[in-house]
Amino acid sequence: MSFVGRPNAGKSTLTNAMVGTKVAITSDKPQTTRTVVKGIVHRSDGQLILVDTPGIHRPRTLLGERLNDLVEATWTEVDVVAICFPCNEKIGPGDRRIAENANKLKKGIKRVAVATKTDLATPEQIGEHLMSIQTLGADLGIEWAEIVPVSSVNGDQVELLADLLIKLLPEGPPLYPDGELTDSPEEMIIAELIREAALEGVRDELPHSIAVVVEEMRLREDRPEDKPLMDIHAFLYIERDSQKGIVIGHKGSRLKDVGQRARLQIKELLGMPVYLDLHVKIAKDWQRDPRQLRKLGF
Numbered sequence: 001m002s003f004v005g006r007p008n009a010g011k012s013t014l015t016n017a018m019v020g021t022k023v024a025i026t027s028d029k030p031q032t033t034r035t036v037v038k039g040i041v042h043r044s045d046g047q048l049i050l051v052d053t054p055g056i057h058r059p060r061t062l063l064g065e066r067l068n069d070l071v072e073a074t075w076t077e078v079d080v081v082a083i084c085f086p087c088n089e090k091i092g093p094g095d096r097r098i099a100e101n102a103n104k105l106k107k108g109i110k111r112v113a114v115a116t117k118t119d120l121a122t123p124e125q126i127g128e129h130l131m132s133i134q135t136l137g138a139d140l141g142i143e144w145a146e147i148v149p150v151s152s153v154n155g156d157q158v159e160l161l162a163d164l165l166i167k168l169l170p171e172g173p174p175l176y177p178d179g180e181l182t183d184s185p186e187e188m189i190i191a192e193l194i195r196e197a198a199l200e201g202v203r204d205e206l207p208h209s210i211a212v213v214v215e216e217m218r219l220r221e222d223r224p225e226d227k228p229l230m231d232i233h234a235f236l237y238i239e240r241d242s243q244k245g246i247v248i249g250h251k252g253s254r255l256k257d258v259g260q261r262a263r264l265q266i267k268e269l270l271g272m273p274v275y276l277d278l279h280v281k282i283a284k285d286w287q288r289d290p291r292q293l294r295k296l297g298f
């Protein structure tokens with residue numbers, strides 16, 4: 001199944017809350033998610049495969065177009081599409097467009113509405129929000145299989161959502177081995193963790209300009225077996241020379257801080273200490289350049 005919704009609706013946070021571990025990075029900047037991440041929830045009554053997708057938006061760059069295409073391609077592969085409508089924001093034209101698109105999907109796909117971020121709204125606001133979702137469904141002729149309010153931050157109703165979603169899935173053999181929580185390669189998760197750390201505290205256009213690629217990752221040689229160390233070399237790409245100063249900070253302080261925060265997360269992921277070598281590079285206007293996009297994995 002797949003969570004969809006406009007940027008910042010809380011899709012990645014909900015994916016992580018359901019999987020119980022961080023498989024997708026999150027931030028308060030819209031359009032953080034750039035890849036399709038699969039999170040797997042293992043339960044006694046079934047396996048729920050969550051496909052976290054980039055938020056749908058009006059594309060302004062080639063990257064934006066590619067991301068929208070990716071989402072629409074995902075929609076054809078799933079059994080359930082759950083549209084996220086954050087409770088702290090009114091339902092707007094963006095939500096409507098997404099719901100309309102979801103409605104064009106093939107007949108068998110079930111539609112679920114998830115009212116996210118309930119912790120940010122009063123019970124009255126949540127009530128009104130649920131009514132608006134109902135009305136939107138009626139307007140567009142969408143039959144919601146469920147409408148579920150949740151909070152990923154305090155965990156409210158997250159378990160219930162998993163119960164309801166599993167019931168909507170067709171019966172079949174498990175698709176992933178027990179214990180596997182994501183299908184993303186380790187290098188990709190690591191690059192994402194670095195990007196997440198780099199997004200903290202940057203503003204305006206800069207969050208969109210940042211891309212991270214892990215160039216090399218290998219166990220340090222000559223280490224005792226019980227004291228492994230992973231060497232990781234990564235590049236943090238930006239689009240313009242003028243962005244360099246902000247990312248690196250005074251005497252490299254900001255980059256150092258980003259590296260430190262990312263390193264702790266990577267250490268937790270890999271279960272071993274990590275040496276992270278992080279360099280900043282310029283890939284001029286990469287969001288609009290097909291060649292650069294390819295190089296960066298889009």
Ligand SMILES: Nc1nc2c(ncn2[C@@H]2O[C@H](COP(=O)(O)OP(=O)(O)OP(=O)(O)O)[C@@H](O)[C@H]2O)c(=O)[nH]1
Pocket residue numbers: 005006007008009010011012013014025026027028029030031032033034053054055056116117118119120150151152153154
């Ligand atoms: N208070 C509260 N904040 C939430 C909740 N879920 C998500 N957020 C916050 O909302 C922001 C966006 O969350 P994401 O999960 O990154 O949203 P997304 O829909 O994946 O966003 P894109 O990647 O931009 O498409 C982050 O700052 C989250 O911490 C929630 O249940 N409660």
